[in-house]
Amino acid sequence: MLEQPHFGRRLKRLRLARGLSQAGLVGRGMSTGYLSRLESGERPPTERAVAYLAQRLGVDPSALTGPSDGRSLPGILAAVASAPPGADDTPALRRAVEEDAGEDPAARWQALWLLSGAAGREGDHELERRTLTELVDLSDRLDAAELRARSRVRLARCSRALGDVRAAEEAAVGALSVARTARLGVADTLSALTVLIGVETALGELEAAGRHVAELERELLPRAAPALAAEALWAAAVVSDRQGDAATARTRLERALSLLDGGDDVALWARLRLAAAAAALQTSPPRVADAEHRLGEAAAVLRLVGTPAQLQEMRALQAHLAFHQGRLEDARALSRALLTEEDLRLSYRDRVRLSVLDGRLKILADRADEGIAALRRLGRQAAESANVDLAAHVWQSLATTLADVRPRDLAAGARERPGSEHRRDSCL
Structure with missing residues (x-):
């Protein structure tokens, strides 16, 4: 005992x-x-x-x-920092944090930072948020501007992944305010501005997001490290796409992709290619071949080093790609397998988009009432949670699917009238 x-x-x-x-x-x-x-x-x-x-x-x-291993939190942190590649010291670090008496706040901050990152990579955003909430409080007590800004940036990303965009906005605005007031360097200011642009886009505040993109490109990108610049350009590309400027969106995303090679940051390299695949499928008309190419690049890496959350994100995109390629049965099987998975680790946005795909497939499979009801429910939920951009995607998907189905049904009805020269199954 x-x-x-x-x-x-x-x-x-x-x-x-x-x-x-x-x-x-x-x-x-x-x-x-x-x-x-x-x-x-x-x-x-x-x-x-x-x-x-x-x-x-x-x-x-x-x-x-259970007995403590007798090591102090700083000792555990030293072991984690010196661990060989592939070693997982997360359980030991978590136990050390649970037993920590709080005598070294800086060591505790570092441990919480590592634990929040591990939770985020695994897609456990609820655990990540609980850890980050303590991390933000501890940052304020330490009164270190860099720590206050960085913890809020990460909390903003986590809150957005959970669909809580108002909390994400508060954290992102706070991070940028700290970075500007303390005159932090390019990296911290760019990180805060990038996450705020993403939140503003989710909220449908495209005018504000556009102003921040202009500031980002004018003052920060020329001095930014490649990985940070790539993420910023990714966020800027989404803003351009939502503003209807597909050409600029594609140019920005291509610039982001060109900044990294596979040896810089493998995780970010793969994430950018997943983002490029998703962007290609969301254009009008969808650039299916481009999406397939980018998804193939990401899959080759993620099958070797991807976390469960990243692998689920990849499979969700494979379902969307199958839909746009006309392989509806494959899309249906992929989406249902993911949505019924016990440990689904997709972000709120990706879960909603996958559920939208599932609803569209139901409509196309002569289960229109069920599919329409599901999409309406998703649209209302997204709007109520202030995810304006996501709500617009839901309603647009519903309208597009119904527009595709109704002409087909009308044509089928005409062929069934007396004197029709074709049988019903001739149009299948």
Whole structure:
């Protein structure tokens, strides 16, 4: 049994990591006063209390009582920094953070930064947000401008991935304000401005996004490192596309792709190619061959080094590509397999787009009422969550699909009238 006060510290960390108050954790089986004394180290835990709390937290009792490895948080961080490629020290780092007494806030900040990055790469955005919320608070207590800006940039990205664009906007505006007030360098200012442009695009605030793109291209891009410049151009390309300027969007995206080769940042290299594939499919008319080429480039890398979240994103794009190639059965199989997966790690935006595809396929498979209802529900949900750009995509997809189906149905009806020269199955 882990002795006090270490048990109490670990218990409190686990509770806070799940966003639970003391009352929310104890339920009806324990008093908040008793829990408070456990967390403060005033009372030793009983086996019954451990079993109950572990059940409420959704962990094995050993997560509460298992022995510490005796290493300090700075020691764990040193081990992580010096670990060979491929080593996964995330569990040890998470345990160290849970047991940390908070004596070295800078070390704790670094640990939380690493843990939030690991959660984001794995597509666990809820865990990422909980970690980042503490990270932002700790950044403010440390009063270090660079840390305050960087933690808010990451929180903005995470909030947007969860579909909470208002929270993303608040974090992005805060990051840019810190960067400008403290006169931080190009990298921090460009990162904050890039994430704000993405949020403004999601909110449908294209005029504001366009002004920020002009500032970005005029003042920051010429001095930016290739990886940061590529991400900024990617965000700028989306703005151009939403403004109806497909030529500029394509030029910006091609510039972004040209800035990196596979040896710079493999993950970003692959992400940019997935973005290029998605952009090619969203143009009118879709550039299907271009999308297939870019998706093939990304797939060759992601099959070797991709995280589960990245592999799911790739499969979602493969479903969209199959749809635009007319392979509806393949698109249907790919989309349904993903949407019914137990551990779906796609971002909110990608989940909605995949659900839209599923609804369109239902309409085209003579399940129009079911498909239309699903798309209407998605459109309302996106609008209510302030994802204006995404809502526009949903309604446009519904209108496009209905416009495609109705002429076909009318033609089929005409062929079924007396005297028709063709049988119904001649048009299939």
